[in-house]
Amino acid sequence: MTVLFWDIDGTLLTTAKAGVFAWNDAVRELTGRDFELLTVRIAGLTDYQIAVRTFEAMGIEPDDTLVRCLVDRYGELLPGSLPRRQGRVLPHVREILERLHLRSGIRSYLLTGNTRAGAAAKLTHYGLIGYFPDGAFAEDAGDRSAIAERALQLARRAGPVSGGGVFVIGDTPHDIDCAAAIDARTIAVATGGYSIEELRVHAPWRAFDELPTPDEFERLIDGGADLQVGPPRTLSA
Numbered sequence: 001m002t003v004l005f006w007d008i009d010g011t012l013l014t015t016a017k018a019g020v021f022a023w024n025d026a027v028r029e030l031t032g033r034d035f036e037l038l039t040v041r042i043a044g045l046t047d048y049q050i051a052v053r054t055f056e057a058m059g060i061e062p063d064d065t066l067v068r069c070l071v072d073r074y075g076e077l078l079p080g081s082l083p084r085r086q087g088r089v090l091p092h093v094r095e096i097l098e099r100l101h102l103r104s105g106i107r108s109y110l111l112t113g114n115t116r117a118g119a120a121a122k123l124t125h126y127g128l129i130g131y132f133p134d135g136a137f138a139e140d141a142g143d144r145s146a147i148a149e150r151a152l153q154l155a156r157r158a159g160p161v162s163g164g165g166v167f168v169i170g171d172t173p174h175d176i177d178c179a180a181a182i183d184a185r186t187i188a189v190a191t192g193g194y195s196i197e198e199l200r201v202h203a204p205w206r207a208f209d210e211l212p213t214p215d216e217f218e219r220l221i222d223g224g225a226d227l228q229v230g231p232p233r234t235l236s237a
């Protein structure tokens with residue numbers, strides 16, 4: 001069984017920063033103060049980590065309740081803010097997902113720093129929700145590798161997962177590092193906030209300017225799943 005874990009922002013799609021409207025509005029509702037999210041580099045951070053950074057930047061103690069309130073309110077406002085910018089699905093994404101959807105032996109899951117609500121809002125708006133029956137999401141301000149662990153557990157519940165056949169597709173060093181934490185191979189794409197040179201510093205399995213064509217992508221994962229580096233690792237539970 002080949003398992004693909006997909007990041008959302010900068011990998012599957014770009015909202016053209018439409019989510020910033022919802023974020024800033026949620027901050028204003030909660031604190032009574034104006035805030036500009038664009039002043040903080042957030043690519044690769046989880047929604048909860050962005051909330052912590054937001055409050056720190058405003059000089060407010062980021063206690064757990066406040067952080068959860070902000071993330072929850074953002075999730076409620078997000079569907080209304082996505083149409084305010086012309087975002088798009090990134091190159092070859094829809095074609096690849098459509099191709100993989102038709103194959104048995106391959107399953108795609110989300111592995112994202114978005115909350116479940118935020119992810120659902122974005123994938124619904126851009127018409128990708130049908131390709132992802134489930135995924136692992138941010139549930140607290142903890143490390144992204146904890147999300148990766150939950151993603152792997154999710155995949156294992158559906159059947160045996162072999163070490164060489166687990167891939168993370170993402171656009172930031174955080175994705176590469178969280179893939180390493182679960183012994184997955186990263187297919188890194190420079191379609192988000194990081195250049196291909198910045199990504200290569202973190203030693204992804206492969207790095208591209210954008211996702212390759214469906215034919216190339218299939219060759220990549222089919223070849224990668226057959227590769228065994230060192231003794232075979234069995235990750236099935």
Ligand SMILES: [Mg+2]
Binds near residue numbers: 043170172
């Ligand atoms: Mg991303």
